[in-house]
Amino acid sequence: MKFVIKIDDYVYGEKETIWCELFSMLEDKDIYASIGVIGHLSLVNFKVNQDLKMKSLPRKVEIWNHGYEHERGEFLGQDLSRQLTQIAKCHNAIKEIFGYEPLAFGAPFNDYDENTVNACCELGYKYFFGAEYTKSVNAIKLDNLLTFETSKFYEEDEFYVNPVMSRFKKRYATAVQNGNPCVIQIHPRRWNLSGIKTFSMILDYIINDGGDFVSLSKAQSNK
Template identity: 25%
Template sequence: MRNRIYFLAVVLAFYWPLQGQDSPQVILKLDDLKNESGLVHPGWQQVMDFLNEEGVTGAIGLIGNSLEKGDQEYINWIKSRHAEGHEIWHHGYCHCRPTVAGKEVREFRGTSYAYQLDNLQKTQQLAREKLGLTLLSFGAPYNNTDSSTIRALAELGDITTWMYKETSAPTEKHVFKRIHAVNIEYPVHIPRVDKLRAGFKENRTEPLLIIQGHPRSWVDSPKRFRRFKRIVRYLKKQGVRFTTPSAYYAHINK
């Protein structure tokens, strides 16, 4: 009897600390894919080649008007990334700063409902025509949104998930919240391994972490790209499961 109790105590001592310690799923929210003289920026090429080598999926934020020029090499590159399992998501139409009443605003904050709806629809249409894809996820340029964004997105039934919703107004879309302590870049465009590790350790009990970065900026200095690689490899060692917005949404709603 004593031996059985001792055995159970040893098992519990080993097993109990592991409860609730499962590593989270991670979405790599990669922003600002656009047409660069008919081609894909080298930063994007290097980042996606590296992710494929590591067997890691990412989420590519497409700026819609980049499809208007019709450069086939650019379009084929995007199609290939989709075929590999990476998700192409709606990152606005122009990623611009329009002027309203003499004041600089953002594409999805401070502009009218009609303007926002038109931009959302144009990108969806371009993706269908040029890529043969229906974009399922949305994330605004600069992560700036307002109540008009809620109304406009409600008209797009295809879009089911929304990354980094800023406004507090309710929406029927599945919102992926932002945890500011977990990011690739500190400040924007500058990868920091130490900051990522600290934020991850603090939030590793979350079921999902969405980590934002900008691949175009990481080839400005070899150090930046090396840091990004270290971040991905660190996360892999922590046992995270990389996913995409629509894949995660399908998983929790299956």
Template identity: 25%
Template sequence: MKIKGLLGVLLFVACLWGDVAIAEDGVRKIAIVKADDVRGVSNKWDAFFAVSKELGIRVSAGVICNSLEAEGEGYHEWLKGYQSSGYVEFWNHGWDHQRWESENGDRLSEFGGSGYAHQKRHFEDSQAMMARVLGVPSIAFGSPYNAFDADTERVLSENEDVRLLFSYRLEGKAGKAILPMRFKGELDGTGKPNFEAFKSEYASKKRDVTLTALQFHPLYFEDGGLEEYAKIVEFMLAEGWVFVLPSEFLAMTE
């Protein structure tokens, strides 16, 4: 991140949250919840959004966009209700979240080795469907399985609406702002947040990290998963982290 952008982050957060954004060590720390795999109306998603709101944080959630075509109006209204609430923001998580094996035995996925034409169609269809249902195209993108290749970079570079990219890698991609996943929300595997494991990783990295996205899969939370998620959030809040939406992060950096 450029110095100008970093100063913008600090100024924006200071204005929005004041002293709450300052940890005991005097460093402002920004977190974005990246919740993956919205496919339809679900009690698990409702519970996740409710707990997040009770904790006083805003969260973002990635929509698998072929669900917008397959599901009915009730699903669309459900999404619109959360989007208009101000504490949930949806983003483009690809069209179908598929992966497969090629004839040569190569492991491929929607945005990993599938080719430019495939990726271009899936990305643009996803953006168009989100605009149709939610009124605006997504400003953020996170690929299924966090896959990313040269074709993905080309597709993203050709689109001006998406300006933020969730990524485990820190270097710039396709000229987009990066939302780095410096801490892992689910160290025990997909849908398995573990507070004690998170604390251990956090202790080993906290000196070097002041910006992170946290990836979760609420639809796959098992018994106790929501409680472990809440413990992680409460811990980070106590550590002085401020949770923002992708659009808020974008306002900080541009």
């Protein structure tokens, strides 16, 4: 069974402790993961303090374009020109910060339309998180989406949405039956360190069950 780890909402310069712990854990397990960068906030933080730059992302972490503003309506319902601009702005921000050319896109809140897919194709993107309008691009379909984060809870005026093992186990069997690939969608930007520990246990559970964490290219392949 193939699994794609879809990490949403990375912002450069925020929650560095959480991200470093997560990336270290992924590297220790030697598994693929794909991280979606929010362009505008990341670029603002980068220009303020470039010393924060993570200079050594795990070799199996792929970066994908998660939109420039990360707002509802950034893509869905917008004309092609506007969508091209927003995708290109995030692309350029990722390139400036990481020296990395992203080849995949996922819309904020998974809200997109045909213009979004056409814009990605025009800009040379190879992979797209979604299923609709995707005949012209390799789709990492989200029709088998496995989520297991808790509802929002607060500690010292900060809110979190940590992974929950019991919620994962309730949904895991159904996700496996639904077929390849299973996309695990997570939001570590809203975790505390307890969330990292729980996610590590979830990954071990999947690994012990024979799960294979794959790159985006392998996710849309039948091989």
